[in-house]
Amino acid sequence: MSRGVGLDELAGARREGRGILGAVAYDTVGVEAIVTAGRRTGRPIIAQIGSSAFNHVDAGGLIAAARMIIERSPTPVGLHLDHSGSLEEIRRCLDAGYTSVMVDGSRLDFADNVALSTAAVDLARPYAAWVEAELGRIDGDEDRSIAAAGSGGLTRPSEAARFVDETGVDALAVSVGNVHGRTATPVRIHLDLLGELGEAVRVPLVLHGVSGIDGDTLAVACRLGVAKFNVNADLRAAYLAAVAEWAGEPPGDDLVGALRVARQRVTGVLVDLIAVLDPP
Numbered sequence: 001m002s003r004g005v006g007l008d009e010l011a012g013a014r015r016e017g018r019g020i021l022g023a024v025a026y027d028t029v030g031v032e033a034i035v036t037a038g039r040r041t042g043r044p045i046i047a048q049i050g051s052s053a054f055n056h057v058d059a060g061g062l063i064a065a066a067r068m069i070i071e072r073s074p075t076p077v078g079l080h081l082d083h084s085g086s087l088e089e090i091r092r093c094l095d096a097g098y099t100s101v102m103v104d105g106s107r108l109d110f111a112d113n114v115a116l117s118t119a120a121v122d123l124a125r126p127y128a129a130w131v132e133a134e135l136g137r138i139d140g141d142e143d144r145s146i147a148a149a150g151s152g153g154l155t156r157p158s159e160a161a162r163f164v165d166e167t168g169v170d171a172l173a174v175s176v177g178n179v180h181g182r183t184a185t186p187v188r189i190h191l192d193l194l195g196e197l198g199e200a201v202r203v204p205l206v207l208h209g210v211s212g213i214d215g216d217t218l219a220v221a222c223r224l225g226v227a228k229f230n231v232n233a234d235l236r237a238a239y240l241a242a243v244a245e246w247a248g249e250p251p252g253d254d255l256v257g258a259l260r261v262a263r264q265r266v267t268g269v270l271v272d273l274i275a276v277l278d279p280p
């Protein structure tokens with residue numbers, strides 16, 4: 001039975017230069033793909049179910065179903081709230097059994113981000129859940145790729161060290177050229193800056209927007225202190241392509257077949273990424 005993905009697991013990954021995948025799911029097909037990828041590779045993996053899904057389904061129902069699927073996993077699968085700016089939502093998810101949360105105050109100024117993130121840490125401690133926060137601003141859209149994204153606001157190493165000290169967060173999402181969603185031209189990850197952040201901050205770093213970043217860069221990021229890698233756009237693309245191909249033109253009515261192929265394709269993307277982040 002899954003024991004979740006705890007802070008010890010995350011800290012161990014950082015120490016050993018491995019990466020753990022945080023994969024966004026919008027429905028139980030996605031959750032099953034995540035659990036299957038964990039089982040197939042024998043690696044810990046984190047299912048991220050947050051406002052992206054909550055905006056279109058009954059949140060409580062999806063969380064309950066996800067927990068049931070995750071609890072039967074023989075390998076560790078975390079349940080993580082991604083990008084939440086609401087302490088109320090964080091509390092609800094912790095009550096529902098989430099093993100970690102991300103508080104996102106990246107659009108606030110430094111002092112307000114510190115205050116919000118500190119409050120989230122205080123909230124999570126009694127649940128033994130760990131907290132990820134964001135400093136700097138990652139550009140793009142979390143649920144769909146957009147034509148052009150700017151470079152966001154890069155995370156400054158000196159500020160990052162102060163931020164982690166003042167808030168007590170367990171993991172830090174950084175902005176180093178990464179973008180949410182696929183981009184027309186490849187994103188350039190500022191590895192020098194990532195190296196400086198890895199030196200300045202001892203907690204595991206988190207890289208959002210993995211879709212479209214090449215494997216060599218991801219492997220280097222593992223060695224520079226990134227222990228959690230968030231993926232979403234490539235999973236959405238694999239899901240939709242599978243459904244479209246299976247349905248054909250004009251689309252038939254084999255929904256069961258389409259969902260099966262979608263689950264298999266999403267699992268495949270996850271397994272391939274895990275092989276890069278935590279090679280056998």
Ligand SMILES: [Zn+2]
Nearest residue numbers: 180208209230
């Ligand atoms: Zn993100």
